[in-house]
Amino acid sequence: MNAPTPHSALAPVQASDLAALPLIEKWISFATVSRDSNLALLDWTEAYLNDLGIQCSRTYDDSGKKANLWATLPAHDGETKVGGIVLSGHTDVVPVDGQPWNTDPFQVTVIGDKMYGRGVTDMKSFGATALMMVPELLKRQLKRPVHLAFSYDEEVGCIGVRRMIADMVAQGFKPAGCIVGEPTGMQVVIAHKGKHAYKTTVHGFEAHSSLTPLGVNAVEIACEFVAKLKSMHRTLAANGPFDPIYDVPHTTVHTGVIAGGTALNIIPRECEVTWEIRHHHMNSPEDLFAQAKDFADSLVPAMQAVAPGTGITHELKSVLPGFATEADSEIAQLCFHCADVDPQSGAGKVSFGTEAALFHQAGVPTIVCGPGHIAQAHQPNEWVTLEQLAWCERFMRRLADQLCVN
Ligand SMILES: [Zn+2]
Structure with a gap:
C-alpha cells in the first residue's frame, strides 16, 4: 500500500x-x-x-x-x-x-x-x-x-x-x-477484497494402521486437497489476474486449520480443513470453489471403492463481500x-x-x-x-x- x-x-x-x-x-x-x-x-x-x-x-x-x-x-x-x-x-x-x-x-x-x-x-x-x-x-x-x-x-x-x-x-x-x-x-x-471461508471435511474409514488397504485415510486425502488449494494459489500468484493497486495484487487461496486423526496406529476416519478465498473483482469465488470441489470429487470414487460410506463434504462458513x-x-x-x-x-x-x-x-x-x-x-x-x-x-x-x- x-x-x-x-x-x-x-x-x-x-x-x-x-x-x-x-x-x-x-x-x-x-x-x-x-x-x-x-x-x-x-x-x-x-x-x-x-x-x-x-x-x-x-x-x-x-x-x-x-x-x-x-x-x-x-x-x-x-x-x-x-x-x-x-x-x-x-x-x-x-x-x-x-x-x-x-x-x-x-x-x-x-x-x-x-x-x-x-x-x-x-x-x-x-x-x-x-x-x-x-x-x-x-x-x-x-x-x-x-x-x-x-x-x-x-x-x-x-x-x-x-x-x-x-x-x-x-x-x-x-x-x-x-x-x-x-x-x-x-x-x-x-x-x-471479498472473502469466502469454507470447511471441507474428508469422511474416511477407520482401520488398524497395519491394514492400510482396508482403510480410507482421511488425513492423507485432506493433504491432497490442501495441495490442490496451494496449486490454485500458485497459479493465481503467477498468472493473475492482477489489480496492481492492491498490496497483494492477486486473489489468494489459503488453508488456515487442518485437524484430523487420533493415534499413529489408527487410519484416520475424519479430517477437517478450514480454508479461504480472498478475491478481488476480477475473480469469481464461486468458480474457484468449483475448481476445488471438482478436484475433491475426483478423489471420491477411489475412496468409495474401499468403503462405500466415505466422501468429501464442503460447508460455506462465512461470506464477506468485497x-x-x-x-x-x-x-x-x-x-x-x-x-x-x-x-x-x-x-x-x-x-x-x-x-x-x-x-x-x-x-x-x-x-x-x-x-x-x-x-x-x-x-x-x-x-x-x-x-x-x-x-x-x-x-x-x-x-x-x-x-x-x-
Ligand atoms: Zn478493525
Whole structure:
C-alpha cells in the first residue's frame, strides 16, 4: 500500500495537542474483547451523547450482552433520515491473552511519538475522535445529518454490524455515504477484497494402521486437497489476474486449520480443513470453489471403492463481500479533500475485509479511512503514532467544514 502524506505538513505532535485524547483513553479503558460484553462502553458513550442532546438506538445480539449503537445528529432543518454521512467503527478488540505486552493494554500509554493500547489502531481512536467532534458539529449546524455507527463483533466476522445495517434500512435511513475508520494510515481506501471461508471435511474409514488397504485415510486425502488449494494459489500468484493497486495484487487461496486423526496406529476416519478465498473483482469465488470441489470429487470414487460410506463434504462458513467505490464518487472526493491527500497516490485498495462491504452492499457508497496501520493491529504492544491521530483530528475538522452551515 502506498504511504500517503498530507499535502500540508503536520507540525510535530504532543499528546497534549490531541483534543480526542480523553475520549480515546476512555474507550481503551473498556476491555471490549469480542467474546465479552461491550455494554459498559456503550452505556458511557450513550450518556456522553445524551448530555449533548443526541438520542441513540441499539441493536442487540441474541445473548443481550453485546450491542450496536446508532446515533443521529440531525441537520439544521431537522432532517434525520435522508442524505448525510455515516461515521462507522467497531467497538470490539481482539484478545491480549498470551501476548507479551510491556504496558497495560487497557490503559493508554504514550511513549515518545507513539500511543500504546489495545485498540488504539484497530480501531477505537477513530470512533473516539468522531465523538470528540460531536459538540462542534452541533454548534456549527449540519447541512445534512451525520450518523455514528458503533458495532460489536467485527473481529469475529463482521457479525454485529449486519443487524445495525438491517435496522438502518428498516428505519428508512438513506445516508449518502459512509466512512469506516479502520486503520489505513489515513489513506483513502476505495476497495477491498471479498472473502469466502469454507470447511471441507474428508469422511474416511477407520482401520488398524497395519491394514492400510482396508482403510480410507482421511488425513492423507485432506493433504491432497490442501495441495490442490496451494496449486490454485500458485497459479493465481503467477498468472493473475492482477489489480496492481492492491498490496497483494492477486486473489489468494489459503488453508488456515487442518485437524484430523487420533493415534499413529489408527487410519484416520475424519479430517477437517478450514480454508479461504480472498478475491478481488476480477475473480469469481464461486468458480474457484468449483475448481476445488471438482478436484475433491475426483478423489471420491477411489475412496468409495474401499468403503462405500466415505466422501468429501464442503460447508460455506462465512461470506464477506468485497467492495469497490469509484475514485470520482462524492464520498471518495470528500475524503481525499478531508484527508488532504492526492487522489492518485492517496487512493488505496486493501486485502483485509471490513464492515465497509456491508454498508456498500446496502447501497451506501463507502470508503475506509482511519489512523494507524493494519500491520500494528492485533499485535502485542499495539501502537499508533500521535501524528496519525492528529491527522485524523484534522480530517474530522476539514469534514466539519464541508458538512456544517457555519
Ligand atoms: Zn478493525
